[in-house]
Amino acid sequence: MDLKERQLLTHRASDELGKFSMWLRLYIKDPLDATQSEKMVLDLLDEVTAECFRQGADMIGHIKSFLTAEGGSTISVSLIDMDIPPTVQVRFDGTKMMRGELIVHVIVHGMWDPQVREASLKVTKDFMAQRSIDYEVINDFYEKEKRIKE
Amino acid sequence: MRIAQVTGFLGSGKTSFLIEVAKELNSQGLKVATIVNDVGHINVDRKCMEVHGIDTREISGGCICCEVQGTLTTTVTNIYMSYRPDVILVEPTGVAIPLGLKQAAAETIKKMPKILEQSPIVTFVDAMRINKLMNNVRRLVETQIVEADAVLINKVDAVDEERLATVTALIRDLNPEVRLFYGSSRTRQGVREIAELMVRGEAVVYDLSDAEDRFEKKYGE
Numbered sequence: 609m610d611l612k613e614r615q616l617l618t619h620r621a622s623d624e625l626g627k628f629s630m631w632l633r634l635y636i637k638d639p640l641d642a643t644q645s646e647k648m649v650l651d652l653l654d655e656v657t658a659e660c661f662r663q664g665a666d667m668i669g670h671i672k673s674f675l676t677a678e679g680g681s682t683i684s685v686s687l688i689d690m691d692i693p694p695t696v697q698v699r700f701d702g703t704k705m706m707r708g709e710l711i712v713h714v715i716v717h718g719m720w721d722p723q724v725r726e727a728s729l730k731v732t733k734d735f736m737a738q739r740s741i742d743y744e745v746i747n748d749f750y751e752k753e754k755r756i757k758e
Numbered sequence: 759m760r761i762a763q764v765t766g767f768l769g770s771g772k773t774s775f776l777i778e779v780a781k782e783l784n785s786q787g788l789k790v791a792t793i794v795n796d797v798g799h800i801n802v803d804r805k806c807m808e809v810h811g812i813d814t815r816e817i818s819g820g821c822i823c824c825e826v827q828g829t830l831t832t833t834v835t836n837i838y839m840s841y842r843p844d845v846i847l848v849e850p851t852g853v854a855i856p857l858g859l860k861q862a863a864a865e866t867i868k869k870m871p872k873i874l875e876q877s878p879i880v881t882f883v884d885a886m887r888i889n890k891l892m893n894n895v896r897r898l899v900e901t902q903i904v905e906a907d908a909v910l911i912n913k914v915d916a917v918d919e920e921r922l923a924t925v926t927a928l929i930r931d932l933n934p935e936v937r938l939f940y941g942s943s944r945t946r947q948g949v950r951e952i953a954e955l956m957v958r959g960e961a962v963v964y965d966l967s968d969a970e971d972r973f974e975k976k977y978g979e
Contacts, residue, residue, distance in 0.1 A: 624895070625768075625853070629802075667894045670768035670852065674805045684806055688769030689887060695774075699809065711802050715768055715852075717894050 625669045626660075626719035628728050629749045632710045635742040642681070642700035649675055649685050649710070650694060652735050657687065659727045660716045669715035677705035709746070759838060759874050760845045761866065762956035763859045764910075765823075765902050766882025767891055768852030771912040773803045774943035775882065775952070776847050780812045782953040783845055791815070791843040793833055795822045795850040803849060813841060822850045823858025831866040838873065845877075845956060853898060856881065856905035860962060875961045878907035878937070880952060885917045885925050892928075903929055907962055908937040908955060915942040 640648060653671050671687040681700040714728050725748065736743050766772050773794075780790045794803040795817045807814040815837060817829050830848070837846060850859060856879045863876045881902045884891070891899045903909060909929050914922060922940070929938060937955075941948025 667890060668769070672802050674802045676805070682805070682809055684802070684809075686769070688884075689890070692886060697806075697809075711805070713796070713802055 625715050625717055626665070626721050626724035627669075627713075627715045628721060628724040629711065629713045630728060630732070630745055631747040632712070632732070632743045633746055634708045634710055634736075636706050636708070637740050637742075639704035639706045641704050642683075642698055642702070645675065645677065645681075645700065645705050645708075646683055646685075646696060646698055648739070648741075649673055649683055650696070652732065653685060653687050653694070653712070655735055656712070656714055656728050656731045657690070657716075659731045660714065660719060660724060661690075663719060663723055663727055665716035665718045665724075667717040669717055671712075671714050671716075673710060673712045675708055675710045677703070677708040679703050681705065759843060760877050760957060761834060761848060761863050761874055762845055762877035762880075763848040763850065763856075763863060764880045764882060765850060765854045765856055765859060765906070766852065766910075766912070767884065767887075767895065767899055767902065769887065770852065770882040770884040771943055772849050772852075772882050773806055775910070775912060775941060775949070776849055777807060777810050777812065778943050778946055778949045779953045779956065780807075780847060781810070782949050783957065786953075786957075788844040788957065789842065790845050790847060791837045791841055792847045792849065793817060793830070793837070795848070795854070813843070821854050821858075822848070822862050823854040828865070830862045831869050834866050834874070835870065838870070847956070855898070855901045856907070857901075860905075877956045878959045878962055879905075880908045880910050880939075880955065881906035882910050882912050883925065883929060885911050885913050885922060888925055888928065900932060903932045903936075906933060906936055908939060908952075908959070909933065910939045910941045910948060910952060912941050912943075912948075914940045914947060915945050 657671055668688055673685050675683040684697045685694050687694040714724055764772050783790045792807050792812055792814045796803050801816045804814045804816045815833055817833055822830050867874045911925055939948045939951055
């Protein structure tokens with residue numbers, strides 16, 4: 609076994625992380641200001657995280673998101689532990705958001721990628737329906753890093 | 759031109775800290791480009807960097823340290839041709855290990871030997887979460903520390919002195935010789951020191967045999 613192969617094995621052995629990311633386009637009927645937009649993102653990440661833990665995750669790897677509203681306002685949120693408050697960076701220009709693009713990354717320990725994908729998409733669907741936010745999934749992605757030389 | 763790579767588990771604060779390092783280098787009149795290697799094709803870290811006006815490219819489709827090593831060479835070459843930075847900061851995924859990063863950079867340097875030098879690899883350790891990580895992803899985190907040229911204990915403003923001493927002892931136990939720094943992107947502690955290391959730190963001479971021995975000793979077959 610050469611160095612490269614062993615390196616890949618180490619990588620795999622240690623990388624018991626379930627990963628999923630999605631890129632959403634949001635159409636918001638009741639426009640949101642900066643505070644409401646921030647809360648919307650935080651609540652979504654909280655609910656996705658809670659669902660992952662219900663389904664067997666035992667540690668957050670990193671859950672993060674980046675929201676870009678029309679006009680260029682941005683909100684980024686990073687969550688690394690249930691016991692540590694999320695980091696939020698808001699650069700909002702004051703205009704209420706009616707449309708936006710939201711990228712969400714979910715990486716948790718203790719679940720497989722397909723489960724993380726299913727949990728994230730299901731939570732997002734229910735979450736947006738409750739808030740009358742229409743959305744489309746522009747792209748979603750999972751199971752890439754672990755697809756190392758089968 | 760320097761290629762300065764960092765590693766560290768997910769959420770260890772690499773992106774936030776590198777933004778501060780890039781600002782610091784800019785303030786010294788140096789041109790900086792960054793390469794981020796995130797999960798998949800939808801890159802959050804790139805967007806975070808670009809909000810701060812930092813020229814950023816992304817490598818997707820896998821981890822630089824193993825799956826897409828060759829892509830690093832192409833990306834670095836393109837950045838050099840189009841931008842001619844003094845430093846390229848590389849932020850790989852949170853599961854990258856220093857040995858793989860050194861290999862990737864060494865391959866790139868072979869293609870542009872008179873232009874590119876490799877800076878020491880800095881592993882970020884999250885002072886707040888290290889215990890939890892050692893329980894759940896011990897092998898990966900240990901590897902990142904053992905193979906590091908320098909370790910930055912990050913988020914030191916969020917922990918007390920006792921905890922910091924414990925984390926320091928843990929690092930020293932795993933890698934007694936490693937250069938140790940303390941940092942926080944919020945207070946900018948350690949930013950200047952890491953910037954200095956990346957620009958002027960002794961370039962790494964990559965020794966495959968040493969790496970193999972270490973790997974063998976640590977993990978066996």
